[in-house]
Amino acid sequence: MLPxxxxxxxxxxxxxxxxxxxxxxxxxxxxxxxxxxxIVLQVRLRCTEGSVRWVYPGQAVRVVLEPNLSxxxxxxxxxxxxxxxxxxxxxxxRAGKVELLVTDNERPEQVxxxxxxxxxxPAIYLQASPQRDGAxxxxxxxxxxxxxxxxxxAPNLGHSGLQTSxxxxxxxxxxxxxxxxxxxxxxxxKNVSHHPEHQTSLVEVSALRVYWQRSGVFEQQVAASGLSxxxxxxxxHIHTLLQCHVKPGDGEFLxxxxxxxxxxxxxxxxxxxxxxxxxxxxxxxxxxxxxxxxD
Numbered sequence: 001m002l003p004x005x006x007x008x009x010x011x012x013x014x015x016x017x018x019x020x021x022x023x024x025x026x027x028x029x030x031x032x033x034x035x036x037x038x039i040v041l042q043v044r045l046r047c048t049e050g051s052v053r054w055v056y057p058g059q060a061v062r063v064v065l066e067p068n069l070s071x072x073x074x075x076x077x078x079x080x081x082x083x084x085x086x087x088x089x090x091x092x093x094r095a096g097k098v099e100l101l102v103t104d105n106e107r108p109e110q111v112x113x114x115x116x117x118x119x120x121x122p123a124i125y126l127q128a129s130p131q132r133d134g135a136x137x138x139x140x141x142x143x144x145x146x147x148x149x150x151x152x153x154a155p156n157l158g159h160s161g162l163q164t165s166x167x168x169x170x171x172x173x174x175x176x177x178x179x180x181x182x183x184x185x186x187x188x189x190k191n192v193s194h195h196p197e198h199q200t201s202l203v204e205v206s207a208l209r210v211y212w213q214r215s216g217v218f219e220q221q222v223a224a225s226g227l228s229x230x231x232x233x234x235x236x237h238i239h240t241l242l243q244c245h246v247k248p249g250d251g252e253f254l255x256x257x258x259x260x261x262x263x264x265x266x267x268x269x270x271x272x273x274x275x276x277x278x279x280x281x282x283x284x285x286x287x288x289x290x291x292x293x294x295d
Contacts, residue, residue: 024050027142030058030128040125045145053142057088057128064123065116067147076148077122078113080261085141091125094118104129111260116147144261166244169268171278177268178279179290181256183213185234186272189248199242203266205255207234211293217264240266 024047040060043052048067065077079090081102090102095118102112116122124145169177178184187207194201210218218236238255240246246266254275257267270278282288 023047025052026050026063027053027055028061030054030056049144049146051142051144052124052126053082053140054126054128055140057126057139057141060125060127062093062123062125063145064121065145065147066121075116075122076113077116077124077145078111078148078260079124079143079145080111081143082141084139085143087129087139088141089127089129090143091127093123093125095120098125113148146261148258166241169270171282174268174270174275174278175282175287175289177256178211178254178275178292181267182259183217183255183257183264184211185209185213185218185236185255186211186252187234187255188252192246192248194242196242201240201242201244201246203238203240203246205234205236205238207236207255208252209295210234213264214259215262217259217262236264238264238266 024045026043026045028041028043040062042062042064044064044066045052046066052061052063054061077092079101081090085102087104089100089104090112091098092101092114093099094114094116099114101114101124114122124143126141126143128141185205185207186209187205189203190206191204192201193204205218207218210220218234221233221235238257244266252272253269254272255266255269257265257269259265276294279288279292279294
């Protein structure tokens with residue numbers, strides 16, 4: 001803990017120099033700080049998603065996120081380091097404290113999320129590691145960011161990246177998932193591929209109905225039915241952790257989950273007939289959290 005504290009105090013003691021940026025994205029150079037190693041570049045971004053790209057990284061960059069989210073008191077910030085992210089660490093500043101979020105040896109394909117509650121706007125520090133020869137390094141690093149409101153399934157995320165539970169959802173969790181998830185679709189598992197290098201699995205889904213989705217993860221296709229008419233269907237992929245040991249299964253499922261940087265991540269996924277039983281029982285006793293369309 002002591003090294004992190006020393007670094008945190010050191011960062012806060014540095015001078016800040018403001019840099020120009022558009023509302024969502026920033027691209028800048030370490031040369032902007034000049035030869036003064038005490039200067040930290042400060043950038044303010046006002047969108048709910050965007051990117052930061054730092055070329056010739058020097059000392060540090062402080063990114064303040066100030067989106068127009070007056071209706072969302074509880075906000076979650078997620079960042080995804082670029083594939084070329086090397087030689088830097090990421091710190092977060094919230095509630096007056098600075099915490100280490102991403103170290104230099106983390107896998108860049110991971111997604112890191114943190115809560116940003118309270119009146120103060122969250123800030124992200126990108127600190128370059130010292131170069132042995134003291135020369136400017138010809139490299140670029142950065143990250144994509146997104147801010148999520150209460151509707152997203154953000155509690156499944158943490159400092160160590162995605163933390164999806166592999167246990168089946170109970171009735172209460174399922175009833176909340178159909179109301180709060182970024183996507184809810186009904187369909188079949190077409191294929192499952194595993195990727196040990198990323199510790200993830202990819203579920204290919206053929207969906208009969210998309211009840212809603214935050215972005216265009218599931219795309220509509222038109223397939224011939226053999227009866228001189230077209231039958232609409234949807235196709236998409238859902239990510240989950242390799243440790244969940246997802247396998248192809250027969251039958252119809254209701255898939256729910258969260259979306260991060262254009263990717264769908266699996267939440268609750270009961271068989272559709274089991275979901276119907278749970279929802280109809282809850283609606284009969286007025287325990288359903290929201291109304292869900294039934295076919």
